[in-house]
Amino acid sequence: MDTRQVADLLARTGLFGVLDQVTREEIAESAIQYTLGKGQTVFVQDEMGDRLFVVAAGGVKLYLRSQQGEIVELVRHWPPAVFGELALLDGGPRSASAETVEPTVLVAIAREKLIHILRSDARAVDALLCSLGDIVRRTTRQMADLVFLDLQGRLARKLIELGSAEGDGGTGGRRVTQTELANMVGGVRQTVNLALRALQDRGYIRMNGGSVEILKLDGLRRRAGE
Secondary structure (H helix, E strand, O other): OOHHHHHHHHHOOOOOOOOOHHHHHHHHHHOEEEEEOOOOEEEOOOOEOOEEEEEEEEEEEEEEEOOOOOEEEEEEEOOOOEEOOHHHOOOOEOOOEEEEEEEEEEEEEEHHHHHHHHHHOHHHHHHHHHHHHHHHHHHHHHHHHHHHOOHHHHHHHHHHHHHHHHOOOEOOOOOOOHHHHHHHHOOOHHHHHHHHHHHHHOOOEEEEOOEEEEOOHHHHHHHOOO
16 A cells, blocks of 8 residues: 555544544554464564554454463454554553454554654544543453353354444354354353354354354344343
């Protein structure tokens, strides 16, 4: 992408969309673009963070890994999402790992550039606070789900979320394996398979190979306690 295309990408984000075009083009000129294949690491939990990323194409998952190798997936980001901003506030370590889930193009913006923008434009500060608020709300919701919802309820909510991100009422365009679903909802593949079949038996979804089609969104929402 050229400078104008990167600036247009930034204009679609909540964090940089509040800035004027001249400022966005200034940021775009200093940005670095990365083209990554599926399954490549963007950054690793606990390493120091010195840049944030904007998803230009493809997708990225953020996840936590225990010392025993267990994985909990936190969120998936699609264009034009911004991620990795948390560590930039104090230059501290990453709170999670990031990995591509399909061939992906990322735009990286250095911490120094972001700090400069924050110091010179109050609108950017407000936008960053909104972004951090979204992170806190998402984390709180995930904690509540683990405490108050059973596996089927957590799975129903995750399918709603994935279907909304896909925009076609299902997860067919971007396939998600049962192991990945298990990592998202805090279960294991075998129990997730049983939960999916139970939702299918109720007529809420239809499983077709590696994809899941949502048939009754209201039913999933009731099962998720929404």
